Amino acid sequence: MKILVCAKQVPNTKNVTTDPVTGRINREGVESILNPDDANALEAALEIKDKDPENVHVTVISMGPDQAKEMLNECLAMGADDAILLSDRRFGGSDTWATSNAIAAGMAKVGDYDLILGGRQAIDGDTAQVGPQIAEKLGIPQVTYAEDIKIDGKTVTVKRQLEDGYEIIEVQMPCFITCVAELNTPRYMNVGGIIEAYDHPERITTWSFDDVDIKQEETGLKASPTNVFTSFAPAPKGAGVMLEGTDQEMVDQLMASLKEKHYI
Amino acid sequence: MIFDAKHEMIRKLAREFAENELEPIANDVDKTGVYPQDVWDKVARYGFTGITIPKEYGGMGGDFKALSIVCEEFCAKDVSASSLIMGNSLSGEPFQMFGTEEQKQKYLVPLAKGEKIASFGLTEPGAGCDAGSVSTTAVEDGDYYILNGRKTFITMAPFCDYVTIFAKTDLHSGTHGITAFIVESNWEGFSTGKPEEKMGIHGSQTSDIILENVRVPKSNILGKVGRGFNIAMSILDAGRVTVASQSLGAAKGALDEAVKYSKERVQFGRPISKFQNTQFTLADMATKVEAARQLVYSAADKLDHGQKVTTEAAMAKYFASEIANEVAYKSVQIHGGYGYMKDYAIERIYRDARILPIYEGTSEIQKLVISRSVLADK
Missing domain, CATH: 1.20.140.10 (Butyryl-CoA Dehydrogenase, subunit A, domain 3)
Incomplete structure (x- = not known):
């Protein structure tokens, strides 16, 4: 079985601040990490591989600048077999539509995949669009928000997370599944895996614009229909108040507070 | 500095592991003196037990810088945690540097995989800094040596599966009369003392090793007879x-x-x-x-x-x-x-x-x- 995993290198938004004037992310000094949901997708792929290491091949695919190789090395050190990086200035500035065109073209070139796994969304853009768009462009079925995945032959049974419950969806390979954090706990890298990855840089293949079947009007900044006019951090809400004491005391405090504000 | 991207990635891994797996339990380990089996398993699973051991012996084939990085990051969260990766140093080094191929397969490979624990038995009650004055004896007896003596303050002795013991094979040749032996802890005559109650590093247990007529086959001599001190x-x-x-x-x-x-x-x-x-x-x-x-x-x-x-x-x-x-x-x-x-x-x-x-x-x-x-x- 051949599994493709979509991965993206993103700024670690845990430590990110935004410039209150321009609304832009302060990227300086912010470490780059493997997008957390993508780590869940990779873990799902590796768990499938753990059960049948000889017959399951996991390839990680990403689009980004050369420095994204660091993140791909991390994926290799966790246990992926190899990786593909789509990297070219002509892909630069792509929105989700243009990105999914490029990645779908890369996947089409790989060809013989059975299963594609990706994170639900990236923590920098938060669109959750690229995965579903790739599936549409490849013409394969997709299931989003997977919190459990079971494989039986060519049949994949996915527990799909909803806000107030879940759906069980059965789908045939080849298919695209996007994964949420509840699916699993990603493993760490392995010390030997890190050494192997850096000793064998040829495990990462870089494809340029010319290596995949795509036109300039399908990818890159000018091909992107979405324009971000502004982004901003919502003003923080006022700090909440924790009531303490017995149930009766807390109710009394709450009632007093509501009356004071003339809500009741 | 002297690090490359590989070392930085190993540091990232070791730091994450220490923050998530070691720091939260450090106080408990300080109280109980024991790491949960789950932690031993994870340390082995992610390759920390065999960092410097060559790949052909089940290790990761890393260098000493990688080992030092992991040791620094682990010990920043829990100083005892170096005992979890001892196979890379005092436990495994003797086999790696001086073992025969057979000894490496039997004793080094399980250390690299984290399946076994080994100790290093040099110190004695009367031989601390003056390591040359060991009084444990090894007397030749056909295909065996008979070992008698007491080792003290031996790290991880209470849990060890085997230990490198330094013993006198020639009482009259000073440091040239010392030979190193690989001794398995389940052999007759091998016992350990009560774990010492120490001031700190409680996660790293220490005790005496007592050797009473332990029969060690000559195939378990490490290196050459009389070269133990050099080892x-x-x-x-x-x-x-x-x-x-x-x-x-x-x-x-x-x-x-x-x-x-x-x-x-x-x-x-x-x-x-x-x-x-x-x-x-x-x-x-x-x-x-x-x-x-x-x-x-x-x-x-x-x-x-x-x-x-x-x-x-x-x-x-x-x-x-x-x-x-x-x-x-x-x-x-x-x-x-x-x-x-x-x-x-x-x-x-x-x-x-x-x-x-x-x-x-x-x-x-x-x-x-x-x-x-x-x-x-x-």
């Missing part, structure tokens, strides 16, 4: 770099705790980090930690290049272990009364650090080694 000495350099890395970790941990606390603790209306005394103390601590780091990784780098590092290893071990105590002392001082309480990690680090200038050669022995080099005729 012990040649392993010590790498071992000292490992303890220096452990010391660096302890120092870093103590500094980190001081920085964190000084930003949180408010006195006289502001965090104590705003006072110049605190700032200067932290500056002093950070400078010494960085100086120790340079010494440690310089020695590790030389080991990786196959250079003799006797002096550098002694300097790194001496300096890093002493400043670990100095930094821990100052960190407790910055914490004030809270630093004396078990609720704060620095209380544990302060106790744990005290062993560092003692074991694997006291600071005084290190100074002896360094001064010999300084005074040697060039």
Whole structure:
């Protein structure tokens, strides 16, 4: 079985601040990490591989600048077999539509995949669009928000997370599944895996614009229909108040507070 | 610095692992003296047990810098945690450097995979710094040697599956009469004493090993008869770099705790980090930690290049272990009364650090080694 995993290198938004004037992310000094949901997708792929290491091949695919190789090395050190990086200035500035065109073209070139796994969304853009768009462009079925995945032959049974419950969806390979954090706990890298990855840089293949079947009007900044006019951090809400004491005391405090504000 | 991208990635891994798996249980391990099996399993699963052991023997084929990095990061969160990766140093090095192919397959491979635990049995009640005066005896008997004696303060002895024992095969030849043997702990006549109640590093258990007519086959002689002392000495350099890395970790941990606390603790209306005394103390601590780091990784780098590092290893071990105590002392001082309480990690680090200038050669022995080099005729 051949599994493709979509991965993206993103700024670690845990430590990110935004410039209150321009609304832009302060990227300086912010470490780059493997997008957390993508780590869940990779873990799902590796768990499938753990059960049948000889017959399951996991390839990680990403689009980004050369420095994204660091993140791909991390994926290799966790246990992926190899990786593909789509990297070219002509892909630069792509929105989700243009990105999914490029990645779908890369996947089409790989060809013989059975299963594609990706994170639900990236923590920098938060669109959750690229995965579903790739599936549409490849013409394969997709299931989003997977919190459990079971494989039986060519049949994949996915527990799909909803806000107030879940759906069980059965789908045939080849298919695209996007994964949420509840699916699993990603493993760490392995010390030997890190050494192997850096000793064998040829495990990462870089494809340029010319290596995949795509036109300039399908990818890159000018091909992107979405324009971000502004982004901003919502003003923080006022700090909440924790009531303490017995149930009766807390109710009394709450009632007093509501009356004071003339809500009741 | 001397690190490449691979080392930075190993540091990232070791730091994440230490933060997620070691730090949360460090206080419990301090109380119980035992790491949960789950942690041993994870340490093995992610390759920490065989960092410097070659791939053909089940290890990761990493270098000493990688080992030092992991040791620093682990020990920054829990100084005892170096015992989890001992297979890379004193436990595994003797087999790796001097074992026959058969011995490597039998004893090194399980260490690399984290399936077995080994100890290093050199110290005796009467042979500490003066390692040449061991009195454990090994008497030839056909295809066997019969071992009798008592080893003391042996790290991980209560859990070990086998141990490298240094014993006198010739009572009249001084250090040339010492031979190294691989002894399995389930052999008749092998027993261990009660685990010692120590001041710190409770996660690393220590006890005596008692040998009463233990029959050791000649195939378990490590290296050559009469060459045991050379084996012990040649392993010590790498071992000292490992303890220096452990010391660096302890120092870093103590500094980190001081920085964190000084930003949180408010006195006289502001965090104590705003006072110049605190700032200067932290500056002093950070400078010494960085100086120790340079010494440690310089020695590790030389080991990786196959250079003799006797002096550098002694300097790194001496300096890093002493400043670990100095930094821990100052960190407790910055914490004030809270630093004396078990609720704060620095209380544990302060106790744990005290062993560092003692074991694997006291600071005084290190100074002896360094001064010999300084005074040697060039």
